[in-house]
Amino acid sequence: MEAPNRSNPKVQDRDFLQIVLAESNSTISEPIVAELGKDQHRIVRCANLQETNRAMDSHVPDLLIIGNLEDSSCLEVFRECAQKFQNLPIILLCHTLEVNQFFKDWVVAKGGCDVMSGSPTKLHLLRQGLQNLMGRDQSVEPAQAAPAPAKIQEPAPPPAPASKPASNLPSPPPPLPKPPQAIAQNAKPAPKEPVKAAPIPTSSPGKSSRFQQTLTYQQTLAALNEISEISLKYFGGLVIGNYWKKAHKSLTAEHLWLECWSVDHTGVISFVSQDIPQENLTERQFESLLLWVKGFLKECDRIIADYIELLRQSNPSEQVKQIITNL
Structure with a gap:
């Protein structure tokens, strides 16, 4: 299931977003700030829950991006902010190249905007997602092909001469039945299912065992x-x-x-x-x-x-x- 494209009506007449980025790891947050800065977005970086709450209370942003916070669960922050700011788009960051689809579907079902990778090689997708959020697709579009010329209507071919009545045509002879011996030779016997061997018991007779084996x-x-x-x-x-x-x-x-x-x-x-x-x-x-x-x-x-x-x-x-x- 794809995340919904939720454009924010507040930013339709602006060329930038006011963003709160909640992420404790500076090696993750700094490349994000640099990438999104190419579109002149104004970003407030928060390294912990206290800074995030302070930023949200001082001014509600256009977008909240939540990564990993050392002193709190990102999902707790997401749930609280989704309840408190019901019209606020929220994007969750994962620190892996690929996004877990089960997790993404869960976040979107709970009111989130999207789940995107915070990996440096995927930041162009985050940037494009923000452009879509603003209602603008600034990605390079392929040139539109020239419209194809109208097809000239060709005259309909003359009607074919009427065929002779079916009653005048001789009926084809019925197919000859196959001899019983031929049918027997072509028929293939149904495959036999292999007989499964009985499982080898892992415990001594008279003593039941739930596990095939345990771990070291x-x-x-x-x-x-x-x-x-x-x-x-x-x-x-x-x-x-x-x-x-x-x-x-x-x-x-x-x-x-x-x-x-x-x-x-x-x-x-x-x-x-x-x-x-x-x-x-x-x-x-x-x-x-x-x-x-x-x-x-x-x-x-x-x-x-x-x-x-x-x-x-x-x-x-x-x-x-x-x-x-x-x-």
């Missing part, structure tokens, strides 16, 4: 931090850290093994010891891990419904796939 400790550590890294596209590091910690705290009383893992304030997960075990998790430990990840995703779901679908579409590693498949 090292794979678990890598998978958890990969989930955090993917989530940085949609939440700030502080928010991700809080979500992991909240889910962790609610489970450690009944799942003591989870105390072997810790989360810092930016969402980076580590093992309690530098000498990480080499063996696989037990099934009970893997169950505890799944509950922890499920609790984290539940917190993310409060902002983006069905957040697990974003994880599936982000081309995760096999270890992350193994976790989310068993949730």
